[in-house]
Amino acid sequence: MxxxxxxxxxxxxxxxVINTNAAWMAVEMNxxxxxxxxxxxxxxETQAILGALEQSRMNSDIILITGGLGPTxxxxxxxxxCQFFNTTLAFNxxxxxxxxxxxxxxxxxxxxxNRKQAELPENCTPVHNQNGTxxxxxxxxxxxxxxxxxxxxxxxxxxxxxxxxxxxxxxxMLKIRFPQHTIIHKTIMTQGIGxxxxxxxxxxxxxxxxxxxxxxxxxxxxxxxxxxxxxxxxATNIRKQIEEESQxxxxxxxxxxxxxxxxxxEETVGRLLKERKLSVATAESCTGGYIAHLIxxxxxxxxxxxxxxxxxxxEIKEKxxxxxxxxxxxxxxxxxxxxxxxxxxIMEKFKVDLAIATSGIAGPDGGxxxxxVGMIWIAIASPSGITARKxxxxxxxxxxxxxxxxxALNLLRKTVIGEPF
Amino acid sequence: MxxxxxxxxxxxxxxxVINTNAAWMAVEMNxxxxxxxxxxxxxxETQAILGALEQSRMNSDIILITGGLGPTxxxxxxxxxCQFFNTTLAFNxxxxxxxxxxxxxxxxxxxxxNRKQAELPENCTPVHNQNGTxxxxxxxxxxxxxxxxxxxxxxxxxxxxxxxxxxxxxxxMLKIRFPQHTIIHKTIMTQGIGxxxxxxxxxxxxxxxxxxxxxxxxxxxxxxxxxxxxxxxxATNIRKQIEEESQxxxxxxxxxxxxxxxxxxEETVGRLLKERKLSVATAESCTGGYIAHLIxxxxxxxxxxxxxxxxxxxEIKEKxxxxxxxxxxxxxxxxxxxxxxxxxxIMEKFKVDLAIATSGIAGPDGGxxxxxVGMIWIAIASPSGITARKxxxxxxxxxxxxxxxxxALNLLRKTVIGEPF
Numbered sequence: 001m002x003x004x005x006x007x008x009x010x011x012x013x014x015x016x017v018i019n020t021n022a023a024w025m026a027v028e029m030n031x032x033x034x035x036x037x038x039x040x041x042x043x044x045e046t047q048a049i050l051g052a053l054e055q056s057r058m059n060s061d062i063i064l065i066t067g068g069l070g071p072t073x074x075x076x077x078x079x080x081x082c083q084f085f086n087t088t089l090a091f092n093x094x095x096x097x098x099x100x101x102x103x104x105x106x107x108x109x110x111x112x113x114n115r116k117q118a119e120l121p122e123n124c125t126p127v128h129n130q131n132g133t134x135x136x137x138x139x140x141x142x143x144x145x146x147x148x149x150x151x152x153x154x155x156x157x158x159x160x161x162x163x164x165x166x167x168x169x170x171x172x173m174l175k176i177r178f179p180q181h182t183i184i185h186k187t188i189m190t191q192g193i194g195x196x197x198x199x200x201x202x203x204x205x206x207x208x209x210x211x212x213x214x215x216x217x218x219x220x221x222x223x224x225x226x227x228x229x230x231x232x233x234x235a236t237n238i239r240k241q242i243e244e245e246s247q248x249x250x251x252x253x254x255x256x257x258x259x260x261x262x263x264x265x266e267e268t269v270g271r272l273l274k275e276r277k278l279s280v281a282t283a284e285s286c287t288g289g290y291i292a293h294l295i296x297x298x299x300x301x302x303x304x305x306x307x308x309x310x311x312x313x314x315e316i317k318e319k320x321x322x323x324x325x326x327x328x329x330x331x332x333x334x335x336x337x338x339x340x341x342x343x344x345x346i347m348e349k350f351k352v353d354l355a356i357a358t359s360g361i362a363g364p365d366g367g368x369x370x371x372x373v374g375m376i377w378i379a380i381a382s383p384s385g386i387t388a389r390k391x392x393x394x395x396x397x398x399x400x401x402x403x404x405x406x407x408a409l410n411l412l413r414k415t416v417i418g419e420p421f
Numbered sequence: 422m423x424x425x426x427x428x429x430x431x432x433x434x435x436x437x438v439i440n441t442n443a444a445w446m447a448v449e450m451n452x453x454x455x456x457x458x459x460x461x462x463x464x465x466e467t468q469a470i471l472g473a474l475e476q477s478r479m480n481s482d483i484i485l486i487t488g489g490l491g492p493t494x495x496x497x498x499x500x501x502x503c504q505f506f507n508t509t510l511a512f513n514x515x516x517x518x519x520x521x522x523x524x525x526x527x528x529x530x531x532x533x534x535n536r537k538q539a540e541l542p543e544n545c546t547p548v549h550n551q552n553g554t555x556x557x558x559x560x561x562x563x564x565x566x567x568x569x570x571x572x573x574x575x576x577x578x579x580x581x582x583x584x585x586x587x588x589x590x591x592x593x594m595l596k597i598r599f600p601q602h603t604i605i606h607k608t609i610m611t612q613g614i615g616x617x618x619x620x621x622x623x624x625x626x627x628x629x630x631x632x633x634x635x636x637x638x639x640x641x642x643x644x645x646x647x648x649x650x651x652x653x654x655x656a657t658n659i660r661k662q663i664e665e666e667s668q669x670x671x672x673x674x675x676x677x678x679x680x681x682x683x684x685x686x687e688e689t690v691g692r693l694l695k696e697r698k699l700s701v702a703t704a705e706s707c708t709g710g711y712i713a714h715l716i717x718x719x720x721x722x723x724x725x726x727x728x729x730x731x732x733x734x735x736e737i738k739e740k741x742x743x744x745x746x747x748x749x750x751x752x753x754x755x756x757x758x759x760x761x762x763x764x765x766x767i768m769e770k771f772k773v774d775l776a777i778a779t780s781g782i783a784g785p786d787g788g789x790x791x792x793x794v795g796m797i798w799i800a801i802a803s804p805s806g807i808t809a810r811k812x813x814x815x816x817x818x819x820x821x822x823x824x825x826x827x828x829a830l831n832l833l834r835k836t837v838i839g840e841p842f
Contacts, residue, residue: 010637013460014448015444015448016646019440023440036435037434037463038462039434070638106813111618111621131815131817217437284710288722289712289729295709297818299785301709305709307730307733308731309730310717320730365720
């Protein structure tokens with residue numbers, strides 16, 4: 001079973017957009033048991049599309065295409081597919097109704113350009129696009145000479161439209177069409193330790209993994225996901241093996257594991273707060289609202305999240321959070337005293353059970369010898385008191401903000417479950 | 422002149438690593454006047470490498486390869502190149518001296534594995550790697566049948582090694598070998614209008630573009646970038662042409678253009694506030710701190726950004742922002758009255774020149790017939806008064822938050838420069 005991805009788009013070939021679609025599709029296809037053999041990126045240009053399709057049809061059983069389905073002139077994938085299959089476009093009522101629904105929801109009427117998006121090659125089965133106006137297309141064809149079946153699927157390049165179509169429709173359909181070896185994954189979510197240190201800690205465990213179980217490290221700023229993949233014939237056996245290995249790992253690095261199976265830290269925290277009927281607020285300086293943003297990215301967070309004060313200026317720390325001018329003067333804004341006062345200030349003011357406070361030097365400027373860029377203080381306030389911790393991260397502003405947020409959410413999680421830190 | 426990139430690496434095909442190398446190389450090659458026609462990502466596997474090389478040699482004049490040059494077993498690019506050119510590996514003293522230098526600097530001695538990195542295909546010219554132990558390789562070959570010249574360059578996949586080799590050696594050499602057409606890009610940043618409506622508005626202008634100038638639409642949540650690309654012999658002429666077209670466009674859609682050349686909206690706003698010595702704060706409900714996060718993602722923002730109140734709970738809107746209980750009861754939190762009161766509340770409290778307030782139903786839950794998911798109110802407060810606008814976005818929480826933030830920042834920008842909205 002060979003699978004290829006073809007990403008169409010000039011923007012990918014001048015480097016204006018990084019090809020994250022291919023990486024995301026590869027991960028999801030892998031999880032479903034399909035390995036990607038090749039990714040090809042080509043221009044919005046008929047000959048390039050025809051050439052890539054011709055070549056892929058010779059080599060692969062499944063061809064996933066993204067891009068070039070927008071309503072504008074530079075989007076020509078549909079026309080190229082018509083040429084490839086020697087067919088023509090036909091108006092598709094169901095696709096049109098989806099476009100109408102989409103526009104109607106936004107209180108606007110369908111333009112002629114968008115009406116054209118309901119025209120599809122006659123030989124395709126449309127793939128419903130819940131989040132946009134360009135339908136996907138599913139084609140069944142055969143390889144020249146051998147006559148073997150080849151499936152070609154064309155999807156929009158807009159990541160958010162493509163992703164839900166892949167997850168909800170394309171992958172489930174492919175799984176039915178191609179029953180595979182059973183592949184079972186389990187992801188172990190860790191926070192607070194870098195990839196290479198983690199690898200050192202778990203080396204022995206990694207070496208003794210059964211041969212049908214593999215491990216992948218998936219690092220993100222502040223988070224390392226460990227993905228166990230088991231392959232075999234019996235789902236129950238593989239699941240049992242993976243469960244055993246996961247429990248061994250839990251014993252080796254209990255303090256770094258915060259959750260499983262791609263649960264985001266803000267989701268874990270939200271779930272715990274909801275279960276225990278606790279409320280939270282944040283007082284943020286260097287993270288500038290990013291922690292509040294993560295917390296509020298979880299639907300239903302209004303049950304436990306009351307709000308935040310982003311105290312970027314010192315006068316806001318003083319006036320709104322009750323940090324004393326003396327503390328600010330004596331210890332500076334990036335200090336244990338100030339971050340603790342911020343946490344206690346927001347807790348009292350917003351009348352919450354728990355609070356996070358952050359203060360640090362995100363960079364690239366503002367560092368000194370004593371307080372270099374990347375130095376961050378985090379405080380957690382709870383009914384049993386206020387605890388603060390100092391961290392020294394790197395010199396990248398964006399990464400420092402993200403790592404601080406992840407660290408702060410994990411300290412909050414530990415506080416909620418009563419784990420020391 | 423056709424150029425291709427071949428990225429070799431299993432990690433790219435399981436989505437573990439996003440292919441940022443291709444994007445970076447494309448940008449740099451473009452700036453040097455070479456368009457990339459195709460990017461192919463393949464496994465560390467001999468047949469895959471030979472197949473890709475064979476195919477690329479038929480189509481392209483320059484082939485840039487990355488990856489598979491490390492010292493470990495899974496790195497087989499060099500062996501595959503030997504097979505492709507029907508040659509063998511030979512020890513290269515200069516390459517070895519570089520490896521020695523590299524290890525010596527770090528106070529360690531050269532291992533047998535690394536010594537092998539100094540063995541190179543006999544027909545290549547080595548490309549010096551200042552930052553690592555794997556030399557690059559420059560091959561000159563010809564296309565079968567036609568006998569046209571083809572250059573194949575193999576570089577390490579480690580971004581930081583590859584980048585300096587490209588910049589310092591490969592691109593300068595290619596420029597000498599192939600005096601090029603000049604390619605010039607200009608990106609026009611728009612906000613507040615969807616791709617298809619934009620296309621309708623500018624269709625006439627698009628049609629009259631000179632044949633050597635092309636247009637691409639690059640949509641993101643809340644933002645559409647328009648990229649003009651000009652090709653020709655004289656940089657000055659192309660630049661002039663692009664400038665003229667950009668000015669024509671400016672006249673057609675003045676209210677949607679906020680900036681040029683990939684300037685982010687939060688950067689534009691920051692630049693304007695700095696220039697005019699104005700301060701800003703935000704009072705956020707549905708955006709939950711995301712606007713504050715964007716503002717504070719710009720280094721140096723402390724000059725103009727004082728802070729925010731994230732008023733997720735109604736009691737915080739009342740107590741901290743002075744929204745009246747009566748307004749909240751009569752009109753609801755998602756209303757013109759409340760969002761205006763939030764804006765005026767934060768402006769007074771934080772003593773800033775400008776303020777943004779947001780209140781809406783981000784979804785997926787919480788919608789009603791009267792106030793469906795995606796309904797958002799944004800208010801901007803300035804010394805000349807408070808203006809509020811209502812928007813109806815879609816049903817995806819994350820996108821609603823992003824679009825609201827972009828819209829709010831653009832309304833702030835317009836307020837600062839005195840443009841009505």
